[in-house]
Amino acid sequence: MTAASVANAGAAHASSPPVLSSPGSSSHGSPSSARGPLRAAILDWAGTAIDFGSRAPVAALLGLFADHGIPLDEAQARGPMGLHKRDHIRLLCQLPSVSAAFQARDGRPASEADIDTLYQALLPRTLQAAKETTVLIPGLLALVAELRRRGMRIGSTTGYNAQMMAEIAPLAAAQGYAPDSIMTVSDVPAGRPAPWMCFRTAERFGVYPLSTCVKIGDTVTDIEEGKNAGMWTIALARCGNEVGLSEADLHALPAAEQAARIATARQRLLAAQPHYVVDGPADVIPLLDAIDGRLARGEMP
Numbered sequence: 001m002t003a004a005s006v007a008n009a010g011a012a013h014a015s016s017p018p019v020l021s022s023p024g025s026s027s028h029g030s031p032s033s034a035r036g037p038l039r040a041a042i043l044d045w046a047g048t049a050i051d052f053g054s055r056a057p058v059a060a061l062l063g064l065f066a067d068h069g070i071p072l073d074e075a076q077a078r079g080p081m082g083l084h085k086r087d088h089i090r091l092l093c094q095l096p097s098v099s100a101a102f103q104a105r106d107g108r109p110a111s112e113a114d115i116d117t118l119y120q121a122l123l124p125r126t127l128q129a130a131k132e133t134t135v136l137i138p139g140l141l142a143l144v145a146e147l148r149r150r151g152m153r154i155g156s157t158t159g160y161n162a163q164m165m166a167e168i169a170p171l172a173a174a175q176g177y178a179p180d181s182i183m184t185v186s187d188v189p190a191g192r193p194a195p196w197m198c199f200r201t202a203e204r205f206g207v208y209p210l211s212t213c214v215k216i217g218d219t220v221t222d223i224e225e226g227k228n229a230g231m232w233t234i235a236l237a238r239c240g241n242e243v244g245l246s247e248a249d250l251h252a253l254p255a256a257e258q259a260a261r262i263a264t265a266r267q268r269l270l271a272a273q274p275h276y277v278v279d280g281p282a283d284v285i286p287l288l289d290a291i292d293g294r295l296a297r298g299e300m301p
Contacts, residue, residue: 033212034209034211034212034295034298034300035295035296035298036212036291036292036295036296037150037212037292037295037296038150038152038212038213038214038232038288038291038292038295039151039152039153039205039207039212039213040152040153040154040155040201040202040205040207040212040213040214041147041152041153041154041155041213041214041215041216042154042155042156042157042198042201042213042214042215042216042226042231043154043155043156043157043179043215043216043217044082044156044157044158044216044217044218044219044222045156045158045160045165045168046130046133046158046160046241047081047137047217047218047219047236047239047240047241048137048216048217048218048222048236048239048240048281049136049137049140049156049172049177049281050133050134050135050136050137050140050168050172050177051130051133051134051135051137052135052137052138052239052246052247053239053240053241053243053244053245053246053247053249053250054078054081054218054219054240054241054244055129055133055244055246056126056129056130056132056133057077057081057085057088057126057129057130057159058074058077058078058081058244059125059129060122060125060126060128060129061077061088061089061092061122062074062077063125064118064121064122064125065077065092065098065118067121068118069101069105070098070101070102070105071097071098071101072092072098074244076092076095076097076098077092078241078242078244079091079092080092080221081159081219081221081241082159082192082217082219082220082221082222082225082241083159083191083192083193083221084159084185084190084191084192085119085122085123085126085159085160085161085185086115086116086119087191088159089115089118089119089122090115093109093110093114093115093118098110102114123161123163123164126160126164127163127164127167127168130160130164130167130168131167131168131171134168134171134172135175136172136175136176136177137239137280137281138239138247138280138281138282139280139281139282139283140177140281140282141176141177142281142282142285143281143282143284143285144176144177146285146288147288150288153180153181153205153207154179154180154181155179155180155181155182155183155198155201155202155204155205156179156181156182156183156201157183157184157192157197157198157201157225158182158183158184158185158197159185159191159192159221160184160185161184161185161186162184162186162187163186164184165182165184169182180205181201181204181205183197183198183200183201184197185197187200188200192221192222192224192225193221193224193225193228194225194228195225195226195228195229195230197225198210198213198215198225198226198228198229198231199229202229209230210229210230210231210301211230211231211232211295211300211301212295213229213231213232214226214231214232214233214234214288214291215229215231215232215233215234216233216234216236216281216284217233217234217235217236217240218235218236218237218239218240218241218242218269219240219241219242220268220269220271220272222235223235223269223272223273223274224272226274227272227273227274227301230301231301232275232291232301233274233275233276233301234274234275234276234277234278234284234287235269235270235272235274235276235277235278236277236278236279236280236281236283236284237262237265237266237269237277237278237279238250238262238265238279238280239279239280239281240265242264242265242266242268242269243261243262243265245261262279275291275301276290
């Protein structure tokens with residue numbers, strides 16, 4: 001699979017990996033009623049569909065900055081999660097401690113050239129880490145089955161680029177997950193929180209208005225992306241970036257600490273004002289009827 005082949009999956013289903021089709025071959029659907037029902041769901045990848053705890057991006061960032069002699073802790077690395085990885089690095093370089101480290105090392109703050117160097121070095125690290133953590137999050141396939149039963153299209157957006165997704169997507173497909181469309185930061189002029197990946201996905205599906213679509217993700221920028229696109233938004237608290245632990249590590253904690261970490265994650269996500277916050281993918285299923293009901297009553301995202 002080439003990097004380009006993740007751009008659009010046409011009519012792919014969970015048993016087959018995404019297949020390339022040109023932008024001109026989008027399905028031209030008719031407009032759906034603003035009163036619903038939902039016609040498409042757009043999911044994030046790491047922390048939402050694969051990689052419980054969204055560990056791959058963090059491991060890659062921590063190793064990268066350490067190799068360049070720049071101190072960075074996990075909380076700092078997770079802060080801008082969900083953005084285009086170049087934008088993520090740029091924001092990290094603006095942190096006072098990181099900026100001071102560049103000043104001490106180079107006699108100046110990080111430049112755009114430094115950011116580009118870090119970004120290019122990050123890509124192979126992230127890809128390797130992502131390949132090692134491409135395990136479907138529990139409950140995802142149940143959600144996919146329900147979306148298929150309803151006749152909804154399944155799209156995806158990500159802060160990963162097309163080259164990375166070309167290697168990650170087949171690993172997910174082998175476990176039963178192949179969304180109809182994979183839109184990456186390589187396909188749009190700007191990543192999240194801009195809505196362009198959602199717009200491109202809806203265009204490929206021929207689905208509008210976007211009030212009949214729902215965005216599902218585990219980061220603040222996922223929610224901002226969906227809201228900026230005019231979609232319903234559902235945040236996942238337990239399995240994603242805000243808790244930031246593998247499923248095994250989370251289970252190993254005392255029940256009270258587990259609950260406290262998940263509660264903190266919920267509060268951080270609620271600050272972005274999603275329409276709903278739940279623990280994981282399977283918890284989205286009952287919300288589909290809830291959103292359909294709100295649409296039928298004339299409510300908008």
